[in-house]
Amino acid sequence: MxxxxxxxxxxxxxxxxxxxxxxxxxxxxxxxxxxxxxxxxxxxxxxxxxxxxxxxxxxxxxxxxxxxxxSSKLINTFTGHTRVVWSIDYSTFDDRPFICSGSYDKTVRVWDVDNKKQIQSLDGHSSNVYCVRFSSYHYHNYRQNVICFSSNDKSIHFWDFKHNMQLEIFNGHTECVYGIEFSPFNGGRYLCSGSADNTLRLWDAGTSKSLHVFNGHTDY
Structure with missing residues (x-):
């Protein structure tokens, strides 16, 4: 009714x-x-x-x-990798747009979008690079241009691409690390990683410590 x-x-x-x-x-x-x-x-x-x-x-x-x-069109093609490109990310530093890429050729490359050129390459890494992410946390807190990347060597690396210098390595996973992502809160201070060891890990980029290991998955 x-x-x-x-x-x-x-x-x-x-x-x-x-x-x-x-x-x-x-x-x-x-x-x-x-x-x-x-x-x-x-x-x-x-x-x-x-x-x-x-x-x-x-x-x-x-x-x-x-x-x-x-309705879309190709603006530019960046060439340089010699094998499959697994991951890319986009960000701006000092009002300049950049793209980073990680590849099966074991390199991480940085591209200047405005100039359409490769400006940096991390060569000599021992393993395939699966995921790359720019770190807004390092830029806003330390004015460092940093890329975080994960690879087949079971670790997570932080690389200052402006000075071509490795900053630190996060170890803890027991198999290759396929994915990483910075938190959309707290200025990107926290990093989550996913691995073939069937775990997720939460890291504090400020203290370089592992905060928690999430178990439960039965496959990667």
């Missing part, structure tokens, strides 16, 4: 839908719907059909990979 209170709630929801449809098609619409629905979920009136139609319409007009591909 629909009560006067329920009619008001339904009317409010329909008014919201009408208001949302006046927006440009963007993620903001979906956020408004979800946030509002969460707030009124305790009412337990069920899902309004207009929401179904709205979401379906949004998805049908959302950009697809084909749309992106047809």
């Amino acid at each position: 629909i009560t006067l209170g329920n009619e008001k709630q339904i009317s409010t929801q329909l008014a919201l839908v009408s208001f949302i449809t006046s927006f440009q098609k963007s993620e903001e619409k979906v956020q408004v719907i979800v946030q509002h629905w969460v707030r009124i979920s305790k009412i337990k009136l069920g899902w309004i059909h207009e929401f179904d139609k709205f979401v379906a319409n949004y998805l049908s007009t959302a950009p697809t990979f084909d749309t992106f591909r047809s």
Whole structure:
């Protein structure tokens, strides 16, 4: 049975839908719907059909990979690696954009995007490089241009590419380290790593210490 209170709630929801449809098609619409629905979920009136139609319409007009591909163009190609490139990262230092890359050729390379040139290469590493990440933590705290990379030698390396100097090595994994990622909080101070030893490890880039080992995975 629909009560006067329920009619008001339904009317409010329909008014919201009408208001949302006046927006440009963007993620903001979906956020408004979800946030509002969460707030009124305790009412337990069920899902309004207009929401179904709205979401379906949004998805049908959302950009697809084909749309992106047809409107995109190749800006530049950086060549230098001699084998498969496993990982890349992008960042800016002193308002200059850089790309770093790690490869199966056992090198880490840094490219100046504006000048379209390779500016640094870490050669002589003993193992394949699987993952590379720029460290915003080292830049903002120590003004160092640092790349962190993981490899098949079971370790994680920190390299100051401006001065071509290795800073430190994190050891602890017992198999190759496939992935690393800096935290999006605390200024990127914390580093997470994933290894073929079936563990995740959390590191403090400020103290160079391992904070925790996450076990539970049965395969890498």
